[in-house]
Amino acid sequence: MGAAEVISKTENVSGDAGKAPLIDIRNLRITFPSGGAEPKTVLKGINLSVQPGEIVGLVGESGAGKTTLARSILGVPPAPGRIAAGEVHFEGRQILSLSEAELRRLRGRRLSVVVPNPRAELNPLRKVGDQIASMAKIHLNVSRKEARRMALQMLRDVQIPDPERRMDAYPHELSGGMAQRVVIAMALICNPAFVISDDATSGLDVTVQAQILALLAKLAAEHGSAMLFITRDVGITAHFCDRIAVLFSGEIVEIAPREALFLEPAHPYTLMLLAAFSHSPKLRDSWSVPETARRRELAAGCQYADRCPIAQAVCRTHRPPFAEVSPGHFARCHFPVRHA
Amino acid sequence: MRILAYLAKRLVFVIPQLLGIVLVSFLLVKSIPGDPAVLMLGPTATPSAIAALREQLGLDQPLYMQFLIYVRNLLHGDLGTSWQTTRPVLEDLLQRFPATLELVTFSLLLAILVGVTLGVYAARNPRGWVARVSDLYGLSAGALPDFWFALVLIFVFYTVLGWAPAPLGRIDMIVIPPIPVTGILTIDALLAGDPEAFWSACSHLALPVLTLGLLNAGPILKITQSTMETMLESDFSRYEVLCGVPQNLVVRHALRNALPSIVTIISVLYGFLIGGAVLVEIVFSWGGAGQYAVQGVLNSDIYPVLGFVLFSAIFSLIVYIAVDLVYFLLDPRISN
Numbered sequence: 001m002g003a004a005e006v007i008s009k010t011e012n013v014s015g016d017a018g019k020a021p022l023i024d025i026r027n028l029r030i031t032f033p034s035g036g037a038e039p040k041t042v043l044k045g046i047n048l049s050v051q052p053g054e055i056v057g058l059v060g061e062s063g064a065g066k067t068t069l070a071r072s073i074l075g076v077p078p079a080p081g082r083i084a085a086g087e088v089h090f091e092g093r094q095i096l097s098l099s100e101a102e103l104r105r106l107r108g109r110r111l112s113v114v115v116p117n118p119r120a121e122l123n124p125l126r127k128v129g130d131q132i133a134s135m136a137k138i139h140l141n142v143s144r145k146e147a148r149r150m151a152l153q154m155l156r157d158v159q160i161p162d163p164e165r166r167m168d169a170y171p172h173e174l175s176g177g178m179a180q181r182v183v184i185a186m187a188l189i190c191n192p193a194f195v196i197s198d199d200a201t202s203g204l205d206v207t208v209q210a211q212i213l214a215l216l217a218k219l220a221a222e223h224g225s226a227m228l229f230i231t232r233d234v235g236i237t238a239h240f241c242d243r244i245a246v247l248f249s250g251e252i253v254e255i256a257p258r259e260a261l262f263l264e265p266a267h268p269y270t271l272m273l274l275a276a277f278s279h280s281p282k283l284r285d286s287w288s289v290p291e292t293a294r295r296r297e298l299a300a301g302c303q304y305a306d307r308c309p310i311a312q313a314v315c316r317t318h319r320p321p322f323a324e325v326s327p328g329h330f331a332r333c334h335f336p337v338r339h340a
Numbered sequence: 341m342r343i344l345a346y347l348a349k350r351l352v353f354v355i356p357q358l359l360g361i362v363l364v365s366f367l368l369v370k371s372i373p374g375d376p377a378v379l380m381l382g383p384t385a386t387p388s389a390i391a392a393l394r395e396q397l398g399l400d401q402p403l404y405m406q407f408l409i410y411v412r413n414l415l416h417g418d419l420g421t422s423w424q425t426t427r428p429v430l431e432d433l434l435q436r437f438p439a440t441l442e443l444v445t446f447s448l449l450l451a452i453l454v455g456v457t458l459g460v461y462a463a464r465n466p467r468g469w470v471a472r473v474s475d476l477y478g479l480s481a482g483a484l485p486d487f488w489f490a491l492v493l494i495f496v497f498y499t500v501l502g503w504a505p506a507p508l509g510r511i512d513m514i515v516i517p518p519i520p521v522t523g524i525l526t527i528d529a530l531l532a533g534d535p536e537a538f539w540s541a542c543s544h545l546a547l548p549v550l551t552l553g554l555l556n557a558g559p560i561l562k563i564t565q566s567t568m569e570t571m572l573e574s575d576f577s578r579y580e581v582l583c584g585v586p587q588n589l590v591v592r593h594a595l596r597n598a599l600p601s602i603v604t605i606i607s608v609l610y611g612f613l614i615g616g617a618v619l620v621e622i623v624f625s626w627g628g629a630g631q632y633a634v635q636g637v638l639n640s641d642i643y644p645v646l647g648f649v650l651f652s653a654i655f656s657l658i659v660y661i662a663v664d665l666v667y668f669l670l671d672p673r674i675s676n
Binding site: 071074076079104105106107108109112113115117120121122123124125126134135138139170172186 | 573575576578579580581582583584585586587589593596597670671672673
């Protein structure tokens with residue numbers, strides 16, 4: 001073990017000391033018991049790193065494993081899921097091997113999550129001010145009074161109207177947008193180094209959504225937090241993500257800096273996602289294939305082969321490599337799309 | 341202020357509710373076959389003597405007249421007279437109801453202590469040994485008859501070990517009972533500053549409270565466990581875990597959210613046990629209200645029965661109003 005640690009440290013140093021990632025997810029595999037002998041693998045070896053202060057988008061359709069990833073990074077995969085393999089290195093520690101007590105102290109303090117549908121996630125019987133303040137009280141060891149003061153300041157920061165009065169409001173008295181702001185306040189009050197936004201605005205009106213996202217990005221920057229921004233709407237990521245990863249069926253199929261992803265998408269699935277927003281019906285039709293009645297999990301080969309308009313025989317038999325198509329731009333495809 | 345308006349609204353309905361209860365129980369009790377005049381005078385009575393007594397008791401009147409007379413007397417605080425004890429029912433009940441109330445209240449406190457504690461632990465660790473013991477306990481507590489369990493306890497703690505006093509009433513024969521203030525012996529003994537009477541009352545309470553408490557902990561345990569499991573699996577508990585809230589605090593918040601269900605089952609048990617403790621009262625010669633009512637039913641002594649029904653109904657209404665107030669305090673969604 002000792003030798004391995006030394007090696008990994010030297011690798012980090014030799015790579016680029018300035019570019020040591022804040023969080024480095026390595027080969028994360030999550031399985032769910034499926035009734036049969038073989039558990040179902042929901043995340044198939046995720047590799048993803050985020051630099052300090054960076055905002056990484058993660059796009060995927062429902063069922064791709066987005067929420068599973070968000071919760072597994074925090075060490076609590078959704079039940080009955082299990083972390084079958086993989087490591088999450090954060091601030092110099094492999095946090096998945098920490099004790100539950102140590103991991104708990106990181107959650108909410110250094111690593112926090114902004115959840116979707118906050119009116120269900122907030123405790124219905126506790127005042128929102130107390131719920132925000134208890135984050136500070138639990139993690140920062142501040143007095144009750146100081147925690148309340150911080151909570152009130154957070155409510156101001158997330159631009160909730162009439163924050164003094166909202167401190168004593170219960171979750172059911174808030175609108176969806178306000179509840180979302182409360183959850184953001186809870187995620188940021190301890191100045192976390194890393195924030196995971198898990199489809200945080202999916203339940204909101206489009207106009208409110210834009211406000212909240214802008215606020216979230218602004219506050220994350222002010223607090224110096226890096227962010228993993230999980231969403232099913234690829235369009236949203238264009239506004240403020242530095243890099244974007246595309247998740248399909250438990251695998252990252254493409255990752256690229258923002259411009260590269262939008263201007264030169266390499267994976268047919270990414271093209272399909274982008275084409276879905278296109279005004280051109282021709283473009284949409286050429287990149288989307290009517291979904292077959294049943295999704296097949298191919299044991300070997302590309303997971304997207306069944307839906308891919310340019311799939312060849314090899315796609316069904318050999319798993320494509322995660323190849324670098326241009327610097328910092330990777331795609332898991334045998335036939336990455338070339339742009340002239 | 342909302343709470344006062346709500347309370348007033350509830351109280352308005354109490355009178356018609358009570359009237360309905362009295363009407364129904366009057367009709368039911370009257371429909372029990374058996375003529376009190378025959379029972380009072382014994383097998384050697386002449387028909388004319390029976391007829392005279394029936395007239396004196398008002399039994400020759402039509403049923404609705406009998407009911408109206410009963411209600412009129414009620415309004416004057418007269419609950420009728422028991423022919424068995426030859427005393428006014430109100431006096432009898434004021435003496436016996438506190439005995440039952442004391443027994444049932446202490447039993448319920450024990451049941452809450454056992455049921456809620458085990459339920460929370462079991463829900464917290466659903467695969468642990470506490471959960472397995474709780475499952476077994478919930479099952480057997482529901483299956484054991486209370487009088488049988490009482491007899492087992494008497495056998496073990498009185499006959500074999502000699503720790504408990506004889507199951508004969510609420511206080512030792514040689515101990516002078518405290519001056520009745522509330523009718524609840526433990527409280528009266530404390531008020532009178534009489535430690536001897538207090539300990540005697542406590543030692544007599546021990547076995548019947550153990551019987552009712554341990555058996556009625558079953559339903560409280562089951563409700564607590566299942567509600568707590570739901571609460572701990574709910575979104576807000578999961579979110580607290582994601583936020584790094586310590587497990588103890590997550591459990592405490594979940595319990596707060598589970599309280600309305602737990603309070604509900606407790607209130608149902610409380611109302612039920614006033615009459616439901618009767619077999620245990622008989623085993624321990626408790627002299628409680630349930631025992632008094634059953635004697636009345638068996639001997640066509642209807643006024644004790646009606647009086648008991650009235651007392652229990654008022655008690656249940658008080659409990660349910662208290663429960664509504666507790667809901668009010670527990671859940672901000674109701675108070676709005």
